Amino acid sequence: MRLAFRTYRKQTGILVNNPLATVGSIILGALAELGRLASFAGNSISHIVRPPIYWRLIAQQMWLIGYNSLPVVGLTALFTGAALAQQIYVGGSRFNAESVVPGVVVIAIVRELGPVLGGLMVAGRVSSAMAAELGTMRVTEQIDALVTLSTDPFKYLIAPRLLAAVITLPILVLIANIIGVLGGYLIGTERLDLNAATYITVTVDFLEQADVVSSLVKAAVFGFFIALMGSYHGYNSRGGAQGVGKATTNAVVSAFIAILLANLIITVIVFGGAA
Amino acid sequence: MSSMIKLENVKKSFGNKHILQGVNLEVQKGQSLVIIGGSGTGKSVTLKCVLGLLQPDSGAIYVDGKEVTSASNSERKKALHKFGMLFQGAALFDSIKVWENVAFGLIQGKGLNKKDAKEIAIEKLRRVGLSPDVGELSPAELSGGMQKRVGLARAIATEPEIIFFDEPTTGLDPIMADVINDLIVECVKDLGATTMTITHDMASARKIADRIAMLYKGEIIWEGNKDQIDNSGNAYVQQFITGSAHGPIEMELLKP
Numbered sequence: 095m096r097l098a099f100r101t102y103r104k105q106t107g108i109l110v111n112n113p114l115a116t117v118g119s120i121i122l123g124a125l126a127e128l129g130r131l132a133s134f135a136g137n138s139i140s141h142i143v144r145p146p147i148y149w150r151l152i153a154q155q156m157w158l159i160g161y162n163s164l165p166v167v168g169l170t171a172l173f174t175g176a177a178l179a180q181q182i183y184v185g186g187s188r189f190n191a192e193s194v195v196p197g198v199v200v201i202a203i204v205r206e207l208g209p210v211l212g213g214l215m216v217a218g219r220v221s222s223a224m225a226a227e228l229g230t231m232r233v234t235e236q237i238d239a240l241v242t243l244s245t246d247p248f249k250y251l252i253a254p255r256l257l258a259a260v261i262t263l264p265i266l267v268l269i270a271n272i273i274g275v276l277g278g279y280l281i282g283t284e285r286l287d288l289n290a291a292t293y294i295t296v297t298v299d300f301l302e303q304a305d306v307v308s309s310l311v312k313a314a315v316f317g318f319f320i321a322l323m324g325s326y327h328g329y330n331s332r333g334g335a336q337g338v339g340k341a342t343t344n345a346v347v348s349a350f351i352a353i354l355l356a357n358l359i360i361t362v363i364v365f366g367g368a369a
Numbered sequence: 370m371s372s373m374i375k376l377e378n379v380k381k382s383f384g385n386k387h388i389l390q391g392v393n394l395e396v397q398k399g400q401s402l403v404i405i406g407g408s409g410t411g412k413s414v415t416l417k418c419v420l421g422l423l424q425p426d427s428g429a430i431y432v433d434g435k436e437v438t439s440a441s442n443s444e445r446k447k448a449l450h451k452f453g454m455l456f457q458g459a460a461l462f463d464s465i466k467v468w469e470n471v472a473f474g475l476i477q478g479k480g481l482n483k484k485d486a487k488e489i490a491i492e493k494l495r496r497v498g499l500s501p502d503v504g505e506l507s508p509a510e511l512s513g514g515m516q517k518r519v520g521l522a523r524a525i526a527t528e529p530e531i532i533f534f535d536e537p538t539t540g541l542d543p544i545m546a547d548v549i550n551d552l553i554v555e556c557v558k559d560l561g562a563t564t565m566t567i568t569h570d571m572a573s574a575r576k577i578a579d580r581i582a583m584l585y586k587g588e589i590i591w592e593g594n595k596d597q598i599d600n601s602g603n604a605y606v607q608q609f610i611t612g613s614a615h616g617p618i619e620m621e622l623l624k625p
């Protein structure tokens with residue numbers, strides 16, 4: 095379609111500097127890219143469910159995505175939870191509402207900050223690494239070599255990454271949520287003189303099952319996009335070292351956008367009803 | 370003799386770059402065809418079309434009598450079992466050991482267990498002159514010539530009926546290049562395989578080929594037996610094999 099458009103432009107010659115034509119060609123290009131991404135995702139998912147399934151590769155990816163991300167995700171959650179508690183305490187003390195600290199911290203962490211910040215941190219680490227690895231495999235013809243050895247690259251390379259990320263992210267986010275609340279607890283009890291027992295009771299009281307479920311669903315969706323963007327850009331990278339660099343950047347940026355957009359959509363669906 | 374690979378009027382373009390403009394080729398069973406030609410004339414694209422890594426825009430490709438461009442995914446996969454390929458940069462998987470590279474097609478493609486596959490892999494490594502302890506190294510620890518040998522061992526490990534060589538001697542010193550050429554000739558003879566090689570190294574072409582075809586601007590402009598190449602009567606071929614900067618090809622290069 096883009097090609098047809100370009101030929102059309104060349105033939106007529108008049109449209110070359112037409113801003114409408116430029117906008118149109120950008121939109122058509124974006125739609126074509128979205129279509130390719132969707133078909134890539136569909137193809138990958140179909141390989142997740144069809145045997146053979148490479149359990150060893152899935153476990154290896156889970157280790158790479160999960161275990162190695164623990165420090166950065168844990169630290170992010172700890173500091174964010176602590177800073178949040180401090181801010182809410184200061185804000186709340188203006189109208190003697192310091193007691194809302196545990197409730198607001200747990201809701202904010204579990205519903206939003208745990209999955210979103212955790213997802214973004216993992217995207218920065220994992221999408222880029224996947225894009226760089228697959229991109230290098232592409233430009234050194236390792237992906238072509240897989241095909242000549244009767245192995246489907248979607249099955250061998252991409253399906254394990256997607257599945258591993260979808261399984262691992264909820265686990266990571268669950269840990270991030272606990273550490274985030276712990277960060278708030280530490281600041282609250284050590285610095286702000288909140289009562290420790292009350293802090294825990296209020297936290298537990300405020301937390302609802304829907305919060306935890308939505309948090310984990312978000313995490314799984316984010317995991318899907320992290321692996322999808324890393325794989326898609328890496329798999330389709332072209333043109334040597336520069337191409338791999340571009341793929342890595344695009345993977346991280348698109349994963350960030352996908353995570354933030356998906357977060358908004360899930361939040362509106364789950365919590366969007368009038369209170 | 371029956372034809373193992375046959376291309377009929379294969380065309381392939383990328384955007385407005387017309388790489389293959391109607392390639393006709395036939396390789397008989399057990400024969401070794403070498404395609405020569407300069408960079409960017411469509412040699413790699415030709416191989417990738419036969420392998421199914423690229424889909425030609427038009428034309429037909431027959432592998433062992435079966436048309437493959439219109440084949441379903443599962444039929445294509447079946448056809449791929451017949452192939453082995455040595456890539457230009459060896460394309461070894463750098464996340465796994467050398468012997469696992471060689472055994473890859475046996476384990477993933479043929480479903481052999483690890484122990485038997487390793488035995489075969491070590492035998493194939495020995496076949497290309499590498500000792501078993503090389504098998505325990507990672508590909509990044511090997512020199513370019515050794516990587517090529519491992520790539521060759523991987524290509525022949527599944528004993529394919531058809532083997533493709535993509536510039537097997539590029540980037541090697543002349544002596545190592547000759548070692549690889551000898552290995553290719555021996556291995557192909559052992560297996561009785563049909564081969565297609567692309568190269569611009571004439572020494573390699575003369576050593577490996579039964580027949581030589583020259584690809585120029587997306588078309589086969591000359592084809593003949595190895596011993597006819599010096600009397601091809603074709604100015605383009607003559608210029609290419611003598612490696613002269615002056616001739617009909619230069620004229621084309623000067624034009625934008």
